[in-house]
Amino acid sequence: MNDRVQPQRRACAVSVIGGPTTVIDVGGLRIVVDPTFDEPGPKGPGGYLTKLTGPAASPSDLGAVDVVLVSHDQHPDNLDVSGREFALVAPLLLTGPASAGRLGPAATGLSPWSTYRLPRPDGNGELQITAVPAVHGPEDGEKDDDGHVNCEVIGFVLSGRALPTVYVSGDNASMRVVGEISRKIGRIDVAVLFMGAARVPAKNEGRPLTLTSERGSAAAAILDASSVIPAHCDGWAHFTEGHAEITRAFNDAGLLAVLADAAPGEWIPLTNLPIAV
Structure with missing residues (x-):
């Protein structure tokens, strides 16, 4: 059995602690994606989503973190009340531009294909965090005022010298986007794919808002990933x-x-895993 998440960091490892919430230790940094720490129960306006289980680790189990990545802030299954509190006190909070506007000065907004460079405590240069596009539903789905299906969502690619390239999809359902990421980024070593085939009857005719299992396997082939980690x-x-x-x-x-x-x-x-040099 693998060790469980605790404050002591790993050299290079990933743990999914529940729903989308993923801990990534890489380059001497601890990164948390889409923190959700609330207890189970109805969530969101009118309780339109229901959380069934709590996370397998608490903020105290994680200890100090360096970066929080938020794919989007508008849905409680990706950023809940406790997760928002956790994210807002992180040393660095990266998210999409619209989410950053709502989250306030603590957040830094990244448009797709922009990169944030962060010094690595392991003394081996920088960690590059690149925002990549995501489509939160069917390609022909209903768009918001900014032209996003459902809402603005971004994924992330982590890369650096002597590190595996790690892609975190966020709430993406689009194979077109997966192909675009493959063409622009190149080979992905590790893909953390949100593939629970999320469906909400009132949205986009109940069609999938995230990757289905079959689309997840197709994404793995397109990305030529050495390792695929299911999340969400x-x-x-x-x-x-x-x-x-x-x-x-x-x-x-x-x-x-x-x-x-x-x-x-x-x-x-x-x-x-193959690593960049």
């Missing part, structure tokens, strides 16, 4: 696919060997 596929009632469906889809695609899954809160070491 458990803990909420509107996720319509989970680990069993993901395993079956990757097996059907002949890609089961790249699927790196673990119980919530357990580390997945990023070892024996």
